[in-house]
Amino acid sequence: MTTTYDAQPALYIDGEFLSGDGRDTHTVINPATGEAIGEVPLVTAADLDAALAASARGFETWRAMDVDARGAILKKAAALLRERAEGIGRTMTMEQGKPLAEAKSEVMGSAQILDWAAEEAKRQYGRVLVRPAGQRSMVIRQPVGPVAAFSPWNFPTYLMAKKLGPALAAGNSVIAKPPEETPGCTGALIRALHDAGIPKGAAQLVHGVPDMVSRHLLASPVIRKVSFTGSIPVGKHLMKLAADGLKRITMELGGHAPVLVFDDCDLDKTLDMVVPQKFRNAGQVCVSPTRFFVQEGIHDAFVKGFAERTAKVRVGNGLEEGTAMGPLANERRPGAIDELVGDAVASGARLMAGGERGDAGYFYRPTLLADVPDAARVMNEEPFGPLAVTQSFATLDEAIAKANRLPYGLAAFAFTEGLKTANLVGDAVEAGMVGINSFAISAVDAPFGGVKDSGFGSEGGPEGFEAYTVTKAIHQG
Known part of the structure; x- marks a missing residue:
């Protein structure tokens, strides 16, 4: 059974889908047949610079939007995922191999994450501290800044949605780097956000040689937060890269x-x-x-x-x-x-x-x-x-x-x-x-996360949401 893409995978930078014209490509293989099903374009250094610049601009636009407006876009994207679950599921199955029922269920779970994040953004409460009359001290949470999000191929839409949902709902921009093995179904997640009306620069999608992409993104002062799901050796490598810029990190690594x-x-x-x-x-x-x-x-x-x-x-x-x-x-x-x-x-x-x-x-x-x-x-x-x-x-x-x-x-x-x-x-x-x-x-x-060599930090729940925010204390005399 040979199946190919209806439309070839693309990059997404500054609100535009970019093809493989003039770029190297990676051949996507159907693991059930060993046959090629399409090509995914790989970013150049110039593409990554454009993605970083767009994320810096997009962050300022996106964070300034009312929380309900951001939530409405995420909810619309979730609705689009549900409408398109059959097609996205088929793409996931031919890219990754899992049974179609499991693939469609994963798409529905991804939609649930976006819906939940849209509502959780309204519950990021601060607190007012007790002070003498006439003084005020309060604690608030604000978006951390542009996020680099790296996800694996085993649950390609769900694990990226776990990063995109809370990161975007909190007001951050995101550069998403999914695996080259499953570009079509992850691209469908970005397409849903695009069609839901997300502003230019709020979300980017890049594919490329993993080490080249991670080194380039993490070397940039634009990136303030790194979220990674994958193997322990790669997680340790990214932690070392993030340390040079003191970037906040969440690591969901391997288990046994x-x-x-x-x-x-x-x-x-x-x-x-x-x-x-x-x-x-x-x-x-x-x-x-x-x-x-x-x-x-x-x-x-x-x-x-x-x-x-x-x-x-x-x-x-x-x-x-x-x-x-x-x-x-x-x-x-x-x-x-x-x-x-x-x-x-x-x-x-x-x-x-x-x-x-x-x-x-x-x-x-x-x-x-x-x-x-x-x-x-x-x-x-x-x-x-x-x-x-x-x-x-x-x-x-x-x-x-x-x-x-x-x-x-x-x-x-x-x-x-x-x-x-x-x-x-x-x-x-x-x-x-x-x-x-x-x-x-x-x-x-x-919360979903591990201890010891399985990483630290959480995805999911209020704990996962807070990972995409910073704490600020404001004191008034």
Whole structure:
């Protein structure tokens, strides 16, 4: 099944969409087929200078607009996303691979973020301090300034919307740098803002060689804030670049989510939840449940049930009806997963399901490894793919120690019917987000972020909104 763009991806600078004329381009590949579907233009240094100048001008225009006027534009953009969800979803599926239903759901979630941010902007309250009669001291929040926003390919519209929504609602201008693998669906997000009437310069969209773009943008005094979602090594690199200009940063980095499964859980219900969640988006999720630590009394039954369900996951082109899991996003990923599986088996792990690459495209079968030793690479490196691993544990303290062994701390999950156990896990696991008998840890009104090497700062909720503001105290004598 070959699908191409109706309109080729473009850059968006100072209110204009720019084509690849005179610019280098990057070929976009459909991961389900390995075939080219189009070209995305790459920015030049002059383009980036134009984007920076436009953002500086756009910031002054946009911040001066009434909060209701800014909110109205965001809400109109959200409505346009909903109207266009079918088309944007199809573009996302052919670019990224996820099943069409998941892609359309992501577009709807992106619209929800814009709506929420438009309303949250009205709730950025300050405070008045107690002072002697005739004096006033107050604290207010103001937009931080032009923002450089970098997002990954696994949730291309949703993760960029999490940056654009609060940044724009707070009154900042934004230069958005999405991945070159998924330019069409992210471009559709910018197109919705354009069609909703956002002023020139308030939002820019650039594609290009990542290191060149990040170095150029972060070297500019125009950029006041950096928001990044992606890998730990790249996050550390951007932090170093941002340090030279003392730019504010939010980093949502990688994870390796532990799942603690206690023997008092409802086993069948737990398995029915964890297997679809593990293989959602082909496991290419920063909070994907991966390290399953199962209490020894139910470990074998858990592995058996997990393997049976895993073998039934239907893998195929995300545009085909009934597909539960699509391909991995690029040609590098199947080989990387295969290496992790081979290393684990060589270390003594048992291959219970999957462990095979597809014949065409970038497919890899959903895979389960049991009794994986700590020395195996997959127990220490985030697989970011359709690979689940298990170990058994005896006591709560042992389970907590296993969960906290790695330097990651983005998300963690636990399944238990014991209230005390749930409370102890919630307190003791080192993670920015913990789900107890639930995977619903990402919501527009809740903070989303990690600890340790998984980053700092939050996206989502009031905490994520405040990241795009600065605090000012005003004192009147």
